[in-house]
Each structure stands twice: as C-alpha cells, then as structure tokens.
Amino acid sequence: MGYPFPYVAPGQVIGLLGGSFDPAHEGHAHITREALKRFGLDRVWWLVSPGNPLKAQGPAPLAQRMERARQVMQHPRVDVTDVEAQLGTRFTAQTIAALRARHPGVRFVWLMGADNLAQLHLWQDWQQIVETVPIGVMARPGQRISARMSRAAALYAKYRIPGRQSQLLGYADAPAWCFVNVPMTDVSSTAIRAAGKWSS
Numbered sequence: 786m787g788y789p790f791p792y793v794a795p796g797q798v799i800g801l802l803g804g805s806f807d808p809a810h811e812g813h814a815h816i817t818r819e820a821l822k823r824f825g826l827d828r829v830w831w832l833v834s835p836g837n838p839l840k841a842q843g844p845a846p847l848a849q850r851m852e853r854a855r856q857v858m859q860h861p862r863v864d865v866t867d868v869e870a871q872l873g874t875r876f877t878a879q880t881i882a883a884l885r886a887r888h889p890g891v892r893f894v895w896l897m898g899a900d901n902l903a904q905l906h907l908w909q910d911w912q913q914i915v916e917t918v919p920i921g922v923m924a925r926p927g928q929r930i931s932a933r934m935s936r937a938a939a940l941y942a943k944y945r946i947p948g949r950q951s952q953l954l955g956y957a958d959a960p961a962w963c964f965v966n967v968p969m970t971d972v973s974s975t976a977i978r979a980a981g982k983w984s985s
Contacts, residue, residue, distance in 0.1 A: 790871070791830060791864035795890030798825060798955035800921065802896045803832040803869075803877060807844035809854035816923050817863055819967040820896050824921045825952040829896070831858060831865045832880065878910035881917055894955050899924045899932035899964070906936040915941055919954050920962040933964070 793799060800820050806813065809831075817829050833851050836843050844850060847870060854865045874880040877895070884893060895918050897905075902922045905911050914920075915937065922932065932938060938945075946954055946963040954963045 790868060791828070791866060793828070793888055793891050795888075796892075797827040798892045798894060800824060800826040800829040800894045800896045800955075801832055801881070801884070801918075802829055803834060803880070805836065805844040806831065806833050806850050806854045808850065809833075809857040811857065813854075814858045814860075816896070816898065816967065817858060818860065819923060819965075820921055821860075821862060823923075823951045823965050823967070824894060824896075824963065825955045826862075826894060828862045828864065830868070831863065832869055833865065833867055835867075835870045835875070876909040878908075878913045878917075881914060885917070892955055893918045895920045897922055902932040902937060902964075903935045911937065912940075915960050915962070918959050919957050921951070921954055922962060922964045924964065924966045938964075 800817075802813070802817060802820070804813070813831075817831070820826060821829060831854055833847065833854055835847055847867060851865060851867055858865055868884070869875075869880050872880060872883045874883055881893065881895065885891075895914060897920065899922055902920075905915075908914065924932070941960050941962060944960040944962060946957060946961055948963060948965045951963045951965050954961060
C-alpha cells in the first residue's frame, strides 16, 4: 500500500500503539487521546499490523483496516500507519528495533492496554521490548488486577513510574513503565465482529 512514513524530528517523543485494529473503534481513539495527555507525547503513531502472531485467524485486509482506522482516528497529532508492512516486521520487538535504527534521536514509547500487560510475557522477545523503550499502560475494564499481578509487572516492579508522574515517561530511560487509570469505554473489536458489524 505504501503510505508515506510520518514526519518525525530528533528529540520528539512518539507513542506507538500497535494492533490489528480489526476493526478500529472509539475505544482505540479514546486511549490514544488519553495517552497524548498523560504521557507527555508529541505524537502517536498507530501501527496497523499485517497480522497478529498470537491470533490463529487472520484479520480483514490491511487496506480495509487502514481505511477504517483513518475514519475513526482523526487528530492532528496522530498518524495511522502501515509501517510494519513496509518494514517487513512481524513482531513488536523487531518493529521497535527497526524504528529506532531508522530514527536515531527520536524517543519512542510503547503504548498498551492493561490486558496486553497481563500477557506481555507471551510476546516474542518481550524483555527486549521492556528494556528498549518506556511503556505506557492504560487500564481497561476488568483488567487492573491481572495486569498488576502479571509476570512483567512483577519482574520490572522497581522500574515503575507512579501514575502521578506519568508526564515523565517519555523522557525516562528503559526499562521504565507507567500504569494509569483512565475513564474507559467498554467496547472491543471482538464484540464488534461478533455483532456482525464488521466483515472482511
């Protein structure tokens, strides 16, 4: 598809929100706006993935998901991208390494919902991710306890930045992570697909 890479300058703090976005919805847009406010980010890039390695069934075509994502997320400081498809990366650790090599001097922050923190230890090279970029975690309904009790949270407990200091995250050296509670919208891509409101 070849959307152009977003413009970025050395010294900027860029939040990265990855996922299949199958489909993108207001919940994704909501946590993105919250991340911009909470973590002191200059911009957020949505990384619409070619496919999720943890999911057995493939998502809708990338072009269809990109179009939907751009309809849902319209904000002057947010870029919807297909950079993983362009970089040829399949796993988050690979994507982060490629982006850091391509953009030296840019400070990247990985963004995730608390549900992803709970299963982070299942991701390929997950400790490399934690030790390469700061991570901003946003609580989703019903996931606060499991995320805080997760293997990743336990192993890196001493590197946690208190929520009241969340603005420092983008300038912290990894490993660093911050867990913030945000008013959440209880909507999911799974529920949208199950209701027959999205088809590939």
